Amino acid sequence: MTVYVDTMRARFGRMTMCHMIADSNAGLIAMADRIGVQRKWIQNAGTYREHFDIALSKRKLAIEAGAVEVSMVELGRILRARRMSGCKQIAGRPGSEVERDQLRGDDHVNVKGPQPVSRNGPAVRTGR
Known part of the structure; x- marks a missing residue:
C-alpha cells in the first residue's frame, strides 16, 4: 500500500494545503490516523477521487x-488511471506496470468525454 502527497500549495485561511491519496481506502485512513488528520475530513469518499486535503x-x-512525494501532474495521472479503469483504487505506485499500461494510451483517450447531442439529433449547418 502506497500513500502519495502532491506538490500543490493552496491557501486555506492561514494554512497552506496539499492532497494526500493512497492505493487503498484502508491505507489512506491508516495514514490519516497516524499523522493526526481526522477521518471526517476525507474528500470524495468512495470514489476514485478519494483524498484528504492536508x-x-x-x-x-x-x-x-x-x-511518496508526487507532482500535481503525477497525481492527476494516478486519478485518470483510476477513472479509466472503472475502479476507485489502483494497486501499485505511479509508474507501476498496471498504471503504465493504462497511461500509455493517453493519445487514444477522449479527454472531453461524450459530446452532447441536441434532442433533435446532431446539429446541421444551413447555408446561411
Whole structure:
C-alpha cells in the first residue's frame, strides 16, 4: 500500500494545503490516523477521487511515515488511471506496470468525454 502527497500549495485561511491519496481506502485512513488528520475530513469518499486535503505540517509527517512525494501532474495521472479503469483504487505506485499500461494510451483517450447531442439529433449547418 502506497500513500502519495502532491506538490500543490493552496491557501486555506492561514494554512497552506496539499492532497494526500493512497492505493487503498484502508491505507489512506491508516495514514490519516497516524499523522493526526481526522477521518471526517476525507474528500470524495468512495470514489476514485478519494483524498484528504492536508496542511504542510501534516504533509511532512506523512513523508516521514513513508508517503511518496508526487507532482500535481503525477497525481492527476494516478486519478485518470483510476477513472479509466472503472475502479476507485489502483494497486501499485505511479509508474507501476498496471498504471503504465493504462497511461500509455493517453493519445487514444477522449479527454472531453461524450459530446452532447441536441434532442433533435446532431446539429446541421444551413447555408446561411
